[in-house]
Amino acid sequence: MTWESDINQINHRRELAKKQGGHVAVKKHHQKGRLTIRERINGLIDENSFNELGEGAGVPEYDSAGKLLDFQPANFVLGFGRVNGRKVIVGGEDFTLKGGSPNPAGLRKSIYAEQLALQYKLPLVRLHEGGGGAVGGTNQEKKHRPVGDPVFATSRFFSLAQTLGHVPVATAALGPVAGLPAARLVASHFSVMTENAAVLIAGPQVVKRALGHDLTKDELGGPQIHLRSGAIDNLATTEQDALNQIVTFLSFVPDNAWQRPSQVACSDPVDRCEDVLKSIVPESSRQPFNMRRIIELVLDKSSDVSSFFEIGRQYGPSIITGLARLNGHSVGVIANDCMFYAGAMTASAAQKLRRFVDFCNSFHLPVLSFVDEPGFMIGPDSECAGTIRHGTEAISAVMQSRVPWASVQVHKAFGVAAQAHFGPNGFVLSWPSAASGALPIEGGVAVAFAREIAAAEDPSERQRELEEMLAASQSPFPRAEGFSVHEIIDPRETRPRLAQWLDLAVNSQVGPPQPFLTTMRP
Amino acid sequence: MRLHLKTHVAGQVWKLVTQVGDEILADQVILIVECMKMEIPIVSTTSGKLVELRVSEKDLLVENQTVAILETGQ
Numbered sequence: 001m002t003w004e005s006d007i008n009q010i011n012h013r014r015e016l017a018k019k020q021g022g023h024v025a026v027k028k029h030h031q032k033g034r035l036t037i038r039e040r041i042n043g044l045i046d047e048n049s050f051n052e053l054g055e056g057a058g059v060p061e062y063d064s065a066g067k068l069l070d071f072q073p074a075n076f077v078l079g080f081g082r083v084n085g086r087k088v089i090v091g092g093e094d095f096t097l098k099g100g101s102p103n104p105a106g107l108r109k110s111i112y113a114e115q116l117a118l119q120y121k122l123p124l125v126r127l128h129e130g131g132g133g134a135v136g137g138t139n140q141e142k143k144h145r146p147v148g149d150p151v152f153a154t155s156r157f158f159s160l161a162q163t164l165g166h167v168p169v170a171t172a173a174l175g176p177v178a179g180l181p182a183a184r185l186v187a188s189h190f191s192v193m194t195e196n197a198a199v200l201i202a203g204p205q206v207v208k209r210a211l212g213h214d215l216t217k218d219e220l221g222g223p224q225i226h227l228r229s230g231a232i233d234n235l236a237t238t239e240q241d242a243l244n245q246i247v248t249f250l251s252f253v254p255d256n257a258w259q260r261p262s263q264v265a266c267s268d269p270v271d272r273c274e275d276v277l278k279s280i281v282p283e284s285s286r287q288p289f290n291m292r293r294i295i296e297l298v299l300d301k302s303s304d305v306s307s308f309f310e311i312g313r314q315y316g317p318s319i320i321t322g323l324a325r326l327n328g329h330s331v332g333v334i335a336n337d338c339m340f341y342a343g344a345m346t347a348s349a350a351q352k353l354r355r356f357v358d359f360c361n362s363f364h365l366p367v368l369s370f371v372d373e374p375g376f377m378i379g380p381d382s383e384c385a386g387t388i389r390h391g392t393e394a395i396s397a398v399m400q401s402r403v404p405w406a407s408v409q410v411h412k413a414f415g416v417a418a419q420a421h422f423g424p425n426g427f428v429l430s431w432p433s434a435a436s437g438a439l440p441i442e443g444g445v446a447v448a449f450a451r452e453i454a455a456a457e458d459p460s461e462r463q464r465e466l467e468e469m470l471a472a473s474q475s476p477f478p479r480a481e482g483f484s485v486h487e488i489i490d491p492r493e494t495r496p497r498l499a500q501w502l503d504l505a506v507n508s509q510v511g512p513p514q515p516f517l518t519t520m521r522p
Numbered sequence: 523m524r525l526h527l528k529t530h531v532a533g534q535v536w537k538l539v540t541q542v543g544d545e546i547l548a549d550q551v552i553l554i555v556e557c558m559k560m561e562i563p564i565v566s567t568t569s570g571k572l573v574e575l576r577v578s579e580k581d582l583l584v585e586n587q588t589v590a591i592l593e594t595g596q
Contacts, residue, residue: 286561317530341531342558374558 009068010056017055017073021096029096033196034175035239037077037092040127044090044243045081052079053116057105072097074105075130078113080122083247086255089117092127095175100130102180110184114159121256123168125246126188131203132179160187165362165519168253170246173197173232174239176217185232187522189359190249190311192234192242199226230315230348248309252323252330253363257515260364263506266328268300270499277491281411281433288338291320294370294410295333298495300325308333311356316349318342318377321356326368327499329506332360332403334421335370338411344377345417347385350394353420357397358520364513366404366505367423368498375415375439395420400518404505406498409434409476409485427501429494430485434476441467441474523595524573526588529564533557535581540590544572552590555583570594 020026020036029036035043041050058073075098078091091113093100102110117124163169164187171185173193178200185191185199193199198217207213207220219225226232236242254261274297281289296306310322318340322333334353336343345353360367376382376391398420405423409430413421414437422428438444445466446453456462480488489497536556540546551563552572570592577589 286559288560288562338560339530339562342560344558 012068013056013058013060013071016071017058020073020094021075021098025096032175034095034129036096037094037127037129040092040174040239040243041077041079041081041090043240044125044127044246045083045088046085049082050079050090051081052077054078054105054109054112057109059103059105072103074109075100075103076106076110076113078109078116080120083123083125083250086123086250087120088123088125088250089113089120090125090127092174093130093181095129100128100175100181101132102130110181111156111159114163117163117167117169118159121167121258123170123250123253123255124163125250126169126171126184127243128171128173128177128181128185129175129197130177130181132181157183160184161521163187164189164521165257165515167256168250168363170249172236172239172242172246173199174242176200176203178203183522189253189362189520190234190246191232192236192245193223193226193232194236194239194242195223198222199231227314230312230352233312233315234310235314245309249311249323252309252325252365257362257364258513260509260513261330263328263330264325266300266325267302270327271496273492273495274298275492277494280491281431283433285412285435288342289411291335291337291343291370291372291410295320295322295324295335298326298370298408298498299331299333299368300328312352316346316352318344318346319349319353321352323365324368326495326502329502330365331502332356332365332367333370334367335410336372336412336421338372338374341377342374343372343412344374345387345391345394345420346377346382347387347390349377350387350390350420354390354394354397355520357394357401358516358518360403361401361516361518362520364403364509366502367401367406369405369407369421369423369426371407371409371413371418371421371434372411373414373418373421374412376417391417391420397518398423402516404502404509406501406505408494408498409436410491411435415439427505428485429497430476430480430488431491431494432476432488433491434479434488435471435474436476436479437470437474441470445470523593525568525570525592525594527552527564527566527590527592528586529555529583529589530585531555531557531562531583532585533562533583535577535579535583535589536561538575538577538579540572540575542572542575546570546572546592553577564589566592568592568594 061070063069075094081090169188170190171188176198182199198221200221223235295308300307307325320335320337324333401423405426407422407428449466453459453463476488479485533555537554540552546566548569550566553564555562573593574591
């Protein structure tokens with residue numbers, strides 16, 4: 001029969017490719033408590049939905065008679081798959097071959113992942129574990145080849161940057177990830193790492209040689225470092241948890257920047273008014289409260305599970321960012337957490353906010369902002385961190401925002417930093433617990449009325465009087481009277497009010513959406 | 523196992539609300555730090571016996587400083 005031997009060889013090569021780094025390497029990998037890249041892909045996508053590309057890419061080994069002895073596959077596995085029925089592109093390094101450090105075919109396939117996502121306008125998921133290039137280069141047999149890429153070649157980082165403006169990108173670090181894979185890992189809208197993963201620019205040996213520090217991979221780039229550095233968004237308890245978080249993330253975003261986010265069926269009544277909201281903010285401004293609880297009470301829940309999916313909890317923790325649903329619509333959520341420096345905007349919180357707002361704009365996600373902003377973080381550490389620049393950058397991102405925006409002033413809105421919580425043409429609701437002004441009374445009075453207080457018969461009594469008088473001016477009622485907010489409301493009405501507004505805002509969007517010019521960058 | 527309980531904010535110890543020897547539950551407030559004019563509770567992440575309090579009222583704290591040690595029995 002024609003071509004039978006070739007067809008047999010195709011099938012034989014496919015079998016060999018699925019052996020990855022071989023039985024011993026796979027066993028060793030499993031013993032470390034890690035899954036192989038093919039197991040990871042299967043854990044992410046719908047059953048039997050993997051449509052692989054380039055399974056036949058690799059290096060064959062022949063005997064003298066030209067018979068195929070072995071076949072070393074590319075150590076990057078790539079293809080199409082479905083996540084809850086939706087098409088995605090998924091790929092990742094095969095650590096069982098050369099520790100994931102790219103072999104020639106692996107490098108080609110890994111670089112192709114972004115081009116594929118751009119071409120087919122589909123979400124991209126990259127599951128990373130591996131090192132960067134070796135000092136000798138990816139291909140050791142270069143003697144008779146030209147050195148370097150041709151001058152007319154497009155940089156491999158061009159498509160990496162482009163994807164962030166065109167399609168959602170979600171990544172995971174599931175083991176040591178260093179060099180180029182680490183850069184690819186953070187070039188994403190959502191990233192997650194497992195407890196035993198490490199993210200490194202350079203590994204322990206290079207660091208010891210250059211700087212003298214004797215540190216383990218974990219000490220250099222474990223989750224305790226990179227969840228706080230902001231390089232990685234979320235922690236996963238297991239590899240499957242990491243994959244599940246990616247599935248959750250993808251459920252909130254459209255396939256690409258030319259589509260709008262979905263509205264799913266909502267079983268949670270939109271007119272649900274929670275009594276707890278009435279008293280959740282203490283009357284004393286010294287007492288903190290639980291902002292996440294407010295978010296959960298207001299936004300959709302199903303079977304008592306909140307739709308709120310928090311992103312980057314440990315980085316810049318005075319700002320809370322995440323995705324949720326309201327009346328089934330996908331929304332971006334921004335809030336202050338007063339448990340961290342009263343919710344004050346630090347340099348890292350500002351960078352987190354700027355990045356999140358750009359992400360919401362990239363995929364047309366309306367923003368709901370729950371405001372309790374006491375202002376930029378003050379003090380020497382904050383000045384050294386350049387908070388004023390990062391904070392103003394965040395405000396600029398908000399001002400250039402083009403998505404529907406609603407702000408609920410839950411508590412404080414002071415100083416310049418407050419501007420980062422109110423988008424252009426935004427809908428503003430105020431709770432009775434709101435207080436606004438240039439700066440909080442306590443600090444402000446002592447400075448502005450220093451002479452008057454010093455000259456008074458009883459300075460501390462005069463300061464108290466002034467504070468009381470000015471506190472009245474920070475009340476939300478005069479602002480509502482002056483139509484400086486759309487409405488002052490009973491906190492229990494927050495959910496129905498926001499849901500009514502969101503339906504109007506979403507339906508007012510006309511024409512096909514376009515990619516946002518200021519795309520999110522890593 | 524001994525668990526080092528740390529403060530997530532810099533500030534001043536405003537009030538100790540537990541004593542050495544107390545049996546502590548998860549999410550229980552150990553002490554309160556005054557920070558940016560707010561009373562921020564430092565809560566236990568797990569249950570256990572409070573074996574050491576490393577700070578006193580009015581002490582100034584830096585971020586991530588260990589404030590108490592819990593014997594978790596695990």
